[in-house]
Amino acid sequence: MNEAKLAIACQKQIPEAQQELYTRYAGMLFTICIRYIGDRSMAEDVLHDGFIKIFTAIQKFQYRGEGSLEAWIIRVMVNTALEQLRSNARSQSVLMASPNEIESVGEEEEEEDVLDAIDPDTILKFIAELPDGYRTVFNLYTFEEKSHREIAQLLGIQERSSSSQLHRAKTILHKRIKDCINGSSKNFRTPLNNDQI
Amino acid sequence: MKQYREKLKGHTVAPPTELWGTLERELANISTAPKVRILPLWLSVAAIALLLLLTGVSLFIFEQEEVVQVNQQTLLTTVAEPTVVKESPMLPIDSSELNAPAPKPLLVHKHKVLSAINDEVKEVYPPQTQAENLYEKEAVDSTPQPQERERRLFGNTVIAPSRSSKYASIPHKKRENSLWSVRLSGSNQVLGYSSQESGFGSLIVSKNREQQQLPELGLSGTPSNVVASTTSNELRMVAQQNINQEVITTVNHATPITLALTLQRDLTPQFSLESGLTYTQLNTQLQSGGESNYIQTQTLHYVGIPLKAQWNFLHYNRIGVYLSAGAMLEKCIKADLTTTYNIKYEGLSHEKEELEVNTLQLSTHGAVGVQYQISQPIALFVEPGVVYYFQSTPPVSTLYQTRTFNMSLQLGLRFDL
Numbered sequence: 001m002n003e004a005k006l007a008i009a010c011q012k013q014i015p016e017a018q019q020e021l022y023t024r025y026a027g028m029l030f031t032i033c034i035r036y037i038g039d040r041s042m043a044e045d046v047l048h049d050g051f052i053k054i055f056t057a058i059q060k061f062q063y064r065g066e067g068s069l070e071a072w073i074i075r076v077m078v079n080t081a082l083e084q085l086r087s088n089a090r091s092q093s094v095l096m097a098s099p100n101e102i103e104s105v106g107e108e109e110e111e112e113d114v115l116d117a118i119d120p121d122t123i124l125k126f127i128a129e130l131p132d133g134y135r136t137v138f139n140l141y142t143f144e145e146k147s148h149r150e151i152a153q154l155l156g157i158q159e160r161s162s163s164s165q166l167h168r169a170k171t172i173l174h175k176r177i178k179d180c181i182n183g184s185s186k187n188f189r190t191p192l193n194n195d196q197i
Numbered sequence: 198m199k200q201y202r203e204k205l206k207g208h209t210v211a212p213p214t215e216l217w218g219t220l221e222r223e224l225a226n227i228s229t230a231p232k233v234r235i236l237p238l239w240l241s242v243a244a245i246a247l248l249l250l251l252t253g254v255s256l257f258i259f260e261q262e263e264v265v266q267v268n269q270q271t272l273l274t275t276v277a278e279p280t281v282v283k284e285s286p287m288l289p290i291d292s293s294e295l296n297a298p299a300p301k302p303l304l305v306h307k308h309k310v311l312s313a314i315n316d317e318v319k320e321v322y323p324p325q326t327q328a329e330n331l332y333e334k335e336a337v338d339s340t341p342q343p344q345e346r347e348r349r350l351f352g353n354t355v356i357a358p359s360r361s362s363k364y365a366s367i368p369h370k371k372r373e374n375s376l377w378s379v380r381l382s383g384s385n386q387v388l389g390y391s392s393q394e395s396g397f398g399s400l401i402v403s404k405n406r407e408q409q410q411l412p413e414l415g416l417s418g419t420p421s422n423v424v425a426s427t428t429s430n431e432l433r434m435v436a437q438q439n440i441n442q443e444v445i446t447t448v449n450h451a452t453p454i455t456l457a458l459t460l461q462r463d464l465t466p467q468f469s470l471e472s473g474l475t476y477t478q479l480n481t482q483l484q485s486g487g488e489s490n491y492i493q494t495q496t497l498h499y500v501g502i503p504l505k506a507q508w509n510f511l512h513y514n515r516i517g518v519y520l521s522a523g524a525m526l527e528k529c530i531k532a533d534l535t536t537t538y539n540i541k542y543e544g545l546s547h548e549k550e551e552l553e554v555n556t557l558q559l560s561t562h563g564a565v566g567v568q569y570q571i572s573q574p575i576a577l578f579v580e581p582g583v584v585y586y587f588q589s590t591p592p593v594s595t596l597y598q599t600r601t602f603n604m605s606l607q608l609g610l611r612f613d614l
Binding site for chain 1: 198200201202204205207208209210211212213216217219220221223224227434442443445488540541542543545
C-alpha cells in the first residue's frame, strides 16, 4: 500500500490500515521519541500519545506527494515530544548542565568524522543522555533542521541561548564519542551498555 | 550536524510489543469522525418532536373540547370571561374573597354561569355528596338572597365530576383582576454554523464586498482584511510557516443564548402583548492555518427590544397552549475581538481589541408555546419556534448573517402580577 492509499484508509479508520501505519513507522518514531525525551519509559508514553494524535488528527491530513505522510507523522510526534518536555519543564526545573560541567567539556569545534567509527545505537544513547535543554535544541537543529530563530520561537528562548546550547550539546557529544572510541581501542576500558537504549 | 542526521537516518528502535494492543483498544473507543454538532442537532430534533407532539395534543384536546361544547357551550364561554364576576349583580366580591382558596371564586363564576343554564343540564350530573353540600351551603350563604332554584343548580354544578367541571375549574389565566405578568426566560438558537474555506480569513468583513471572500495569502502579502490594527508581524510569521501547505480557515458560530425579561399585558383573555428587554451573546471563533495559525475569538453583546403578540387558544387543566409572533430590534452594545497567533501550536502573541458594531438588527419570529401553571401566580412555559433575521451589514461576520433562518427554543417562567 502506498502512502496515499494508507493515509486514506487510515482516515476511514480501517483497523488494518492503522496497524500497517503503526508497523511501518513505530520503530522510526520510537527513535525520535528517545532522541527527544531521553528517558526510555517516558519515550514509550510519548510514542503512545503521539500515535493517538496521529490516528485522530489524520482526518485533517492532506496528501501532497510521496513522503508527505511520513513528514507529517514525524511532525506530530516531534510536537508531542516537545509538549511532554514542556510539561516536564513546568513540573520540575529543567535539567541543564551546570556551568562547571560546560567549562570542563571545552569549547573547541572538531570534525564530525569520528562518527564513522561508532554505531547509531550508541549515538542515540549519547543524545538521549544530554541534558533536556541541550538535547531539545540539538534535535531541532540537527534533525528537524530548524534555524536558531525558529528554535527560539518554539521554545520561548533567546536566539543566542539556542546557539550556545547547541554548541555545548555538540561539545559534550563529541567528547563522549571520542572517549568512547578511545575506550574501545583500549579494550573497552569504559564499556557502554547499549542495551539500555 | 549532517553526519548525525545521516547516522541516525532510518534507525529504528523496536517499540514495546504490547503498545499496538493498547493503541488498538483505545482507537476502538475513539471516534475520529468529523465533529458533528451534537447538541444543536439534538435540540432541533427535540424541537421538531415537541412541535409535533404539541400539534397532536392540541388536535386531540380540540376534538374533546368540541364534544363538551355541544352540551356546555354556554358554560364554557361564560367561564372563560373573568370580567363577568365584576358585573354580577347578585354577587359583589369583597377583597377578602379574592384571597380565599381557589375554589371559591370559581364557585362564584359558576353561580353566574348557571343563570344561563337550563334545567336539562342539571339532570346530567350525579347527586352531590354531603361534604360538598356543606361547602356549597357556606358559599351560597355568603351571597345575598340567592334564589332557591339557583342554589340547587349551583351545588349540582360544582360537584359534577364530569369533564365540563374540569374545564370550569381551570384557573383560566390568572387572578381575575390581573392583566399584567412578568416573563423571565432564556432561549437558544438551535442551529449554530460552521464552515471551512481555503486560504486565510478574518471575521472582520471588508467594506469592499468583493473582498469578503476569504483571500488567499500571497508569499509576501498579508490578507488586507485581517485586523488592520495588528502590527501584522505575527501574521507574516504565521503566513511564512504555512507557505508550503494549503491553508484552511474554519469559522464556527456558536449557538447564542438569549436572556429576556418582558412584561405581558392581556388585552382580552385570549390576546396579549409582550415587550421588554433581551440580552444576547454571540460567540464566534475563526482559525486560519495549520500548526501555525491565528485564532480570532469574537464576542458580541446585543441588547434587544422585542414586541410580541400572543394568542392563547387552548386551556386544559393547568396547561395552556398559545401561538406567539413578533419582531425584535437588537443593537450591539459591546464587541470584542481577541486574536491569538500560534507558531507550531505554541502561543506567540495575543491581542484584544474592541470593535464598533453599530448596525441595528431586526428579526421576526413565531412560536408555539405551552405553559404549565405551577401555582396560582407562577407558570412555566416552553416555546419552540422559528426566527428570521433580516439582512444587515455589520462590520463583522455573525451568526445572524450566516444563518438568517433559525429555530429557537425558549424556556421561562411567568409571574402574574
